[in-house]
Amino acid sequence: MSRKRLITLGALGAWAALNIRRNHDEQLGERVAAAALEALLNAIDANDAQTGAHVRRVAAYALVLGRAADLNEHEMSTVERVALYHDIGKINAALFDIVHDNEKLSDKERALIITHPQLGADVIRPLNAFYPELYEGVLTHHERWDGSGYPRGLKGLEIPLQARVVAFADTFDVITHGRRYERERSVNAAREAIADGRGTQFDPELTDLFLSDEVFDEIVETFHFANSPQIVRPDRRDATAAVGAPDITFRWRNGATSRPPRGRQR
Numbered sequence: 001m002s003r004k005r006l007i008t009l010g011a012l013g014a015w016a017a018l019n020i021r022r023n024h025d026e027q028l029g030e031r032v033a034a035a036a037l038e039a040l041l042n043a044i045d046a047n048d049a050q051t052g053a054h055v056r057r058v059a060a061y062a063l064v065l066g067r068a069a070d071l072n073e074h075e076m077s078t079v080e081r082v083a084l085y086h087d088i089g090k091i092n093a094a095l096f097d098i099v100h101d102n103e104k105l106s107d108k109e110r111a112l113i114i115t116h117p118q119l120g121a122d123v124i125r126p127l128n129a130f131y132p133e134l135y136e137g138v139l140t141h142h143e144r145w146d147g148s149g150y151p152r153g154l155k156g157l158e159i160p161l162q163a164r165v166v167a168f169a170d171t172f173d174v175i176t177h178g179r180r181y182e183r184e185r186s187v188n189a190a191r192e193a194i195a196d197g198r199g200t201q202f203d204p205e206l207t208d209l210f211l212s213d214e215v216f217d218e219i220v221e222t223f224h225f226a227n228s229p230q231i232v233r234p235d236r237r238d239a240t241a242a243v244g245a246p247d248i249t250f251r252w253r254n255g256a257t258s259r260p261p262r263g264r265q266r
Contacts, residue, residue: 033130040123041084047091054173057226059083061169061219068215069206075161082137082162083169089120089138114150117142137162141170146200156203164203168194168210171201176223187220 045052062083066076121139128135140154140163147155175193178184191211198207209215 030130033127036127037081037085037131040088044088044091051087051090054177055084055087057173057177057223058086058166058169060222060226061172062166064218064222065165065168065206065210065215068209068212068218069165071161071165078131078133078137078162079165081131081134082141083166085120085124085134086138086141086166086170087116087120088123089116089118114142118151133160133162136160137166141166143167144201145203148200159203164206167202168206171197172219172223187223191216 062079066079117139121135124135143149143154143159172190175190
């Protein structure tokens with residue numbers, strides 16, 4: 001074998017070895033990033049089980065709408081992540097007492113509460129290299145179709161898709177579970193409120209899809225499942241805190257403990 005050919009083969013071998021190392025490092029980085037997300041979700045549970053249950057329900061509803069909208073696998077994963085972390089900014093010492101106060105918000109408290117999308121996005125920012133759409137989704141989940149939302153006042157299709165999808169699920173869950181200072185209402189009341197928000201708060205096309213009989217029936221089915229007293233996360237001893245908190249499965253794990261979706265699989 002000629003010296004030139006040996007040099008060429010050596011270079012190819014070095015290139016292959018470098019790529020194997022790079023791929024290994026990338027896979028390791030992705031696993032670490034995913035583990036960081038799981039740690040953040042555990043932190044939400046530990047600090048506020050009520051919010052932990054809320055974000056899991058929001059994820060379950062958002063995935064129903066995402067499947068109906070024929071989102072691809074990447075978009076579905078992004079929607080799920082945004083749903084799970086959209087309220088992480090509320091796990092903040094300055095906001096915690098306000099969020100859990102039984103009294104209606106004062107103007108000063110409301111001004112503080114509307115900072116939670118930015119606070120949450122700042123928590124997620126270190127993971128931007130792995131989940132760039134997560135930051136934008138968390139930041140913009142309170143934007144409104146007519147431009148009257150916050151924090152940027154985005155309008156229409158300027159609002160990221162993942163945030164537009166999660167907005168429906170978030171509103172549905174807030175209405176059907178209430179707040180400390182506001183009683184929960186029925187699923188029909190939530191349906192009416194979302195219909196009223198068509199073209200102002202919500203994307204009109206997604207509103208029509210969400211309110212279609214097939215999709216809304218699945219939302220209601222998911223609602224009843226999520227609020228079943230039988231739902232207890234296997235790694236939690238506190239069954240009361242776990243009620244209404246469907247578990248999720250992170251992508252490097254095998255198996256699933258959450259309710260299997262109907263229809264097209266991701």
